[in-house]
Amino acid sequence: MKRSENKNKIRERKSILSFITIPVMVVVTLVCIIPFLYIIAMSFSSPAAIINNRVSLWPVNFNFDAYRSVFSYPNFFRAYGYTLIFTIGGTLISLAMMVLFAYPLSKEQLKGRKFIMKMVVFSMFFSGGLIPNYLLVSNLHLTGSIWAILLPFSINQFCLIILINFFKSIPAEIEEAAIIDGLGYFGILTRIVLPLSGPALATVGLYTAVFFWNSWFYPLIYLNSSQYPVMLLLRNIVNGSTLAVETGGSGAQFALSISVKSAVIIVSSLPLIVLYPFLQKYFVKGMTVGAVKE
Amino acid sequence: MKRLFLFVLLICLCLRTFTAIFAEGDAPIRITTYYSDNPTLPFRDDWRALTYIREKYNVDLVIEPIPLADYSTKVTNMLVTQGDDAPDFVLGAGINGANASLALNGAFYAVSDHPEWTPNFNARVAEYGIESQVEMGKLSDGKLYSLPAMYDTPAYDGGLILRQDYLEKKGFDAPQTFDDLYEILRAYKEDYPESYPLTTIIDIGYIERMTMPSWGLSLGLYNSTSTNVLSWDYENTMYYAGAVSDQYKNYITFLHKLYEEGLLDPEMTQDDASTTRKLASGISMATYGFYDQINGWENASEIEGFDLNLYPPLTGPAGAHHMPRSSTFDGIVFPVKTTQRADFEQVVRKVDEIFFSEEAILIWALGIEGETYTMDGDKIIFSDDILNAPEGAYKYMQTAYGCGTPIERVFINALDMAKYDENYAEINAKVSAMDHAIQYTVSAPSFDDLTAEDASLMQAALLDAYTVWNDAFIRGTKDIEDDWDEYVKDMQDKGIDEFLALYNKYNKYQ
Structure with missing residues (x-):
């Protein structure tokens, strides 16, 4: 009798909680979605409708002019190709390098481990700065080549520490059993550790992919304009139009640029938005698995 | 046999040498540079003006477009590091601030070291009578590090823009003084109490920049003295503390009056879309902007008879003046790394020729005679596609032919006016006839x-x-x-x- 009363109380509390949380979550969701819908609506609307405040959540004078303008920007598709190369290639190289770096560092018996870890942490807080880094990359004859982006940023200290902690959390007994069965460390890494590390790799992979996807500053510094990623072009469309007031820009183009800017936001963020739901479950899990040191 | 062999060998050697000389003489000289890539005017390597310059002057001019938003970052990084990928020269780099310091520390080639390598530049400077302005560009070591871009006569390309249709409707004459402007703004406010008649482009600094000179001032972020808080006494050719002067007190009193009476838009920082929205919808009827912008604002408006026009500078306590303009501005610099080229002298001579020779100036401004324009006596007749371009000849020539782009280094007022409508030429003629409406920009001191x-x-x-x-x-x-x-x-x-x-x-x- 008492038990069923308790159950009823819990159910009641839950329904009260739902009564509060559901509207709150709906509001939060709307706050997140409405600006995005507004941007989508503007990207498909005519400049005159935007200027005269007639666009809300639905396009007015529906057209593709803004997207046509973005896609017809010189070298747009080549730049998009470079972005894909940097994102896919950079993420794969980065994951390979970080796994190979993190796995030995997760072993207590590694000599000099503490020193190496201190070096890693030190470099998280103190860097050489732009000019020394540029000179380093230049002296390695990497400037003007895609390797200037793929190699220097292949190890991120924060992601490395996540991976180290994750590898540490894998029970040592599994590895011991594998050693008894005749596997070496490399075999253990590829056949046992990596298959068990999906959440951590997905998390680190997503972080890295987002970094390479959004990267515009280092390509600007290290690459030739023919190798620029799309983010650099899109950034110029968004920021450069204001700077262009005195260099020959006309009001007509400014008006168009509102819808173009909206299209740019959609074009630059949509691929990651599409990707995110597939990685979300790993992402949330990975955030917690690497966080606790056992 | 031996003689025959020697003879054949000799012939071969002669032929080889002749071929090499001939080939070398014909090979275009390769010169690289950066271009500040304006998103409203994206760079195209096949612009006719550019390809024609390459053909005509036998130069392999390689232009690397750098996004406008990041141009200065890229240029500064390149100048500091002078790495393998540094271009042979940079377009649009000013020798002031950090660049002046870099120049004094040897980052640039001093163009004044060999004036004989730049005969066309020297000729243009003499022709336009701007020797003193070029001289002012020298640094404390007495050297000139840049071949500045130049105007023969600075154009009046922006200023007070207001609704001409409203003036006509209300029977106002074109404003001559700031009191006239105040009366017009007040009348508009009375007719439309919800309005803020005077708005700004980007921020209030643009209004200040274009109106302060009529009070004898130039202050703030966009000042003409590069000091932000000092102004220039044109009579005594010295600086004075403009920011704490009576002139400034009078000026700020005027602006405050506009604000207090609701005549000045309280939103003093805004993007171009917001300005366009306010002007197009009638929330505002005046601003200080650029002639190029008028067409876009008019196109965006759904108000019948909506008609904006640019007006000459208004008279204030110190006369009628627009923001000061210099006949010279950011020009061409050579990173010191370029001096390592064996053919450096040829590089400098070629750059001088393709930017400052009379023929090249015409190509960058108007394109190719017979293709983009023809001459009828002294009159320039543009080709049909240019004359019928909906965006106007100037903009069309920029985007379609690469004429009038940031590559151009010498701007001749008469040629620019030919590309605009008659109204613009008339306004410029009025401003030119005024007494020093556009004063010179003060050259910054050469500090160590x-x-x-x-x-x-x-x-x-x-x-x-x-x-x-x-x-x-x-x-x-x-x-x-x-x-x-x-x-x-x-x-x-x-x-x-x-x-x-x-x-x-x-x-x-x-």
Whole structure:
């Protein structure tokens, strides 16, 4: 009798909680979605409708002019190709390098481990700065080549520490059993550790992919304009139009640029938005698995 | 047999040498540079003006477009590091601030070392009578590090823009003074009480920049003296503390009056879309902007008869003046790394030829005679596609042919006017006929590195204080009469007197 009363109380509390949380979550969701819908609506609307405040959540004078303008920007598709190369290639190289770096560092018996870890942490807080880094990359004859982006940023200290902690959390007994069965460390890494590390790799992979996807500053510094990623072009469309007031820009183009800017936001963020739901479950899990040191 | 062999060998050697010389003589010289890539005018390597220059001058001019938003970052990084990928010369780099320091530390080739390599540049400077302005560009070591871009006559490309249809409807004459402008704005406010008749492009600094000279001032972020808080006394050719002067007090009183009466848009920082929206919808009827923008604003409006026009500078206490313009501006610099090229002299000579020769100036401005234009006596007749371009000849020539782009280094007023409508030429003619409506820009003093650093520290603190007070005075959160002394004291505490003394000590004009 008492038990069923308790159950009823819990159910009641839950329904009260739902009564509060559901509207709150709906509001939060709307706050997140409405600006995005507004941007989508503007990207498909005519400049005159935007200027005269007639666009809300639905396009007015529906057209593709803004997207046509973005896609017809010189070298747009080549730049998009470079972005894909940097994102896919950079993420794969980065994951390979970080796994190979993190796995030995997760072993207590590694000599000099503490020193190496201190070096890693030190470099998280103190860097050489732009000019020394540029000179380093230049002296390695990497400037003007895609390797200037793929190699220097292949190890991120924060992601490395996540991976180290994750590898540490894998029970040592599994590895011991594998050693008894005749596997070496490399075999253990590829056949046992990596298959068990999906959440951590997905998390680190997503972080890295987002970094390479959004990267515009280092390509600007290290690459030739023919190798620029799309983010650099899109950034110029968004920021450069204001700077262009005195260099020959006309009001007509400014008006168009509102819808173009909206299209740019959609074009630059949509691929990651599409990707995110597939990685979300790993992402949330990975955030917690690497966080606790056992 | 031996003789025959030697003879054949000799013939071969001669042929080889001749071929090599011939080939070398014909090979175009390869020169690389950066281009500030304006998103409203994206660079195209096949612009006819560019390809024609390459053909005509036998030059492999390789232009790397760098996004406008990041141009200065890229250029500064390149100048500091001078790495393998540094271009042979840079377009649109000014020798001031950090670049002046880099120049004094040997980052650039001093173009004044070999004036004989730049005969076309020298000829244009003499032709336009701008020797003194070029001379002012020299640094403290007495050397010139840039081949500045130049105007023969600076154009009046922006200023007061207001609704001509409203003036006609209400029977107002074109405004001549700021009192006239005030009356027009007030009438509009009475007709449309919800309006803010005068709005700004980007920020209030643009209005200040274009109106202050009529009070004898040039202050703030967009000032013409590069000091932010000092102004130039054109009569005595020396700086004075404009930010704490009576002229400024009068000026800020006028702006505050506009604000207080709801004639000035309280949204003093806004993007171009917001300005367009306000003008197009009638929330505002006037602004200080650029002639190029009028067409877009008119196209965006759904108001019947909506008609904007540009007006000459209005008369204020110090006369009728627009923002000062120099006949020279950011030009061409050669990173010192280029001097390592064996053919460096040829590079400089070629750059001089393709930017400053009379023929090249015409190509960059008008395109190719017979293709983009023909001459009927002295009159320029543009091709049909240019004449019928909906965006106007100037813009069309930029995007379609690469004429009038940031690559162009010499701007001849008459050629530019030919590309605009007659209205623009008429306004410019009126402004040219006025008494020094556009005054010269003051050339910054040549400080040594340490003095430049001291000046820069003082300037940053003074600009911050000025900006805060200026905003407070306009909006009335500080009273101009009651708080003026406190403001002056604040500026003095931040060193405006020492700053003034420093600038006058290094004043190039005395």
